[in-house]
Amino acid sequence: MTVDSIQNGIVIDHIAAGRGMKLYELLGLHGTETPVAMMMNVSSRKLGKKDIIKIDGDFSLNLDVIGYVDPGATVNIIRNGVRAEKKQIDVPERLENVIRCKNPRCISTTEQELPQVFLLTDRKEKEYRCAWCETRAAGI
């Protein structure tokens, strides 16, 4: 299977197989008119299988989302058909308006304009908790 290379845009590579769709969703790519290619279960020497997302054109990328879903992913910015920049991805300490608190008793479910904030509480376990009610975020 081949997908045309892009001239100007973003390639998110080395996404752990199966996490591409989650990343696609949390990045808000479903709401963009920019052409996007989503490849799943692509053979990888490093990972065995991987997912890849190619975004053809400008898109405001929230790197915290990528760090949350898969800090092992790589992000390459393509300009004029060549890699112009490689972004560093790290597990973010704070997530704002990326995921929602599942606790129905959380103040964020009723308070006007209160952002959904999650804080990294255990880096080893990649555990996030709601900054308001401290409920643990569901795993990816």
Added chain:
Amino acid sequence: MRSILDIPDLSLEELDALMDRAEDIIARPDDYAEACRRKKLATLFFEPSTRTRLSFEAAMYELGGRVITVAGADASSAAKGESVADTVKTVSCYADIIAMRHPKEGAARVAAMNATVPVINAGDGGHSHPTQTLADLLTIRREKGRFSGLTVGLCGDLKFGRTVHSLISALSRYEGVRFVLISPEELKVPSYVKNESLKKKRIPYTQETDLESVIGDLDILYMTRVQRERFFNEEDYLRLKDSYILTPEKLKRARKDLCVMHPLPRVNEISVAVDQDPRACYFKQVLNGKFMREALILMLLGLG
């Protein structure tokens, strides 16, 4: 300006200082009778609570201060859809300090971020209720004179009981405390509480299902109510609510100097006959709560 939302907001030194202050208020109440003169406490209670609101109000009156209050969401602007943020910004214009109870978890943090006066969390849903824990700590210290070397039994709803989680967290900061966690399988202490407060600190604990078989080992027995409002399912509540009831019969197996505690209100988990036993400390806890709230108000207002 500082707010108190949860017990970890207070250092061990501050906890000890608050208990020392409370002891001083008990010993010399007249010295504090004018301590909060011309200061106003606003009590904002957005869910039913009799004892905590009265405790805060009694505490402020005993310090010579005044109280303005909103009791119940029905009577407040919250019923009209006003946010917590706007409510506390408004109340900050009238009061020097706010004590707030709210059914939503995390509401106190939102209040503290928006208020321009100190906020005391008087309970935010099932999340935190730090002044209850302050009452518990003072009761244990006054009854036992120490924390180290104590075997503390916690019994009943250990899953949803916020007072239990907070007390475990607070006591785990003192050296030499051992825990016996007594509950039905369905209401065990959540693993994140065990991990953070007990396992990481290598604090000894056991989990039991039978109160009678371990009651003789305990220095403190902290009973809790199986709370109807914490259940999503009425059937689960009815099935579990009577699991653990303390009776004079069960107390026969306990040590002579056991201290029986309960955050109150009780439903039927402690038989009324136990009230006559000198080991029953739960009404002393109520009184101690008032003194600790006095100490906390003084600390946050920078007085005394």
